[in-house]
Amino acid sequence: MHAKPLTSAPPLSRRAATRAITVSTLLAPLVGCSLPTAPEAPTLYTLPPPAADAGTAPPGAAPLLLGDVLAASVWQSTALHYRRLHVDAAQLLPYAQSRWAQPPTVALRDRVAARLSALRPVLRAGDSSMVPPTALGSTSARPTRPLALRLELHEFAQHFQTPQQSQAVLAGVATWFSLNPGGGFGPVLAQTPWRHQQAAPSADASGGVVAFAQAIDQLASTLVQQLQALDAAAR
Numbered sequence: 001m002h003a004k005p006l007t008s009a010p011p012l013s014r015r016a017a018t019r020a021i022t023v024s025t026l027l028a029p030l031v032g033c034s035l036p037t038a039p040e041a042p043t044l045y046t047l048p049p050p051a052a053d054a055g056t057a058p059p060g061a062a063p064l065l066l067g068d069v070l071a072a073s074v075w076q077s078t079a080l081h082y083r084r085l086h087v088d089a090a091q092l093l094p095y096a097q098s099r100w101a102q103p104p105t106v107a108l109r110d111r112v113a114a115r116l117s118a119l120r121p122v123l124r125a126g127d128s129s130m131v132p133p134t135a136l137g138s139t140s141a142r143p144t145r146p147l148a149l150r151l152e153l154h155e156f157a158q159h160f161q162t163p164q165q166s167q168a169v170l171a172g173v174a175t176w177f178s179l180n181p182g183g184g185f186g187p188v189l190a191q192t193p194w195r196h197q198q199a200a201p202s203a204d205a206s207g208g209v210v211a212f213a214q215a216i217d218q219l220a221s222t223l224v225q226q227l228q229a230l231d232a233a234a235r
Contacts, residue, residue, distance in 0.1 A: 045206070046101045051217075054116075055117075057117060063123050064122050065149070066149050067124065071152065075153050078101070078103055080209075108156070111217070112223060115217070115221075115224060118224075120147075149176055150175045156170055165203060167198055190230065194219060194222055196216075
């Protein structure tokens, strides 16, 4: 028997051949390429806890109203900011992959309130109506006049003197008021600008966070001294 000759496949039409070339050309760049990955989530930071518990206010101490910190919108976001003093001190930059878990104004207010609560019960703005009228006319040896404190924040950034050296810098104004019955602000008792800075243990976001906590503790100590001076003057 004679084997039948093999038959070849029919030739592609010109249109089919063109279509095959086009598809292979489009798929070629995808060979060896991986699918795009989701962007990396930023690291969220909170202030480390204070070294020691501030304690609680003594019995009979009048309340202290501490409202929200007044600040520009840039300090009310969760961006963690820095300045490169060796390049352009006027340029405020955010870390790309590091953010605060809550705005700096909130973290500042809460940490200061925890420290001041060792001297007086600390109220928020919505709690001002809780000020007892009897606190205004007390004749006890301990000053009991209710007070209010307003904090303004003008700077909250990590300053880099060099790429390897930085410090956390806080700046603002503290204004003390007497507090009227029902929570209304009375006359201004004192107003002082403040500025605190603390060297960062490392030249990165995590080092800046540690330095911010220490700088806020310095501010809290300053406010404690001011409150004690106001109480002493009222005696």
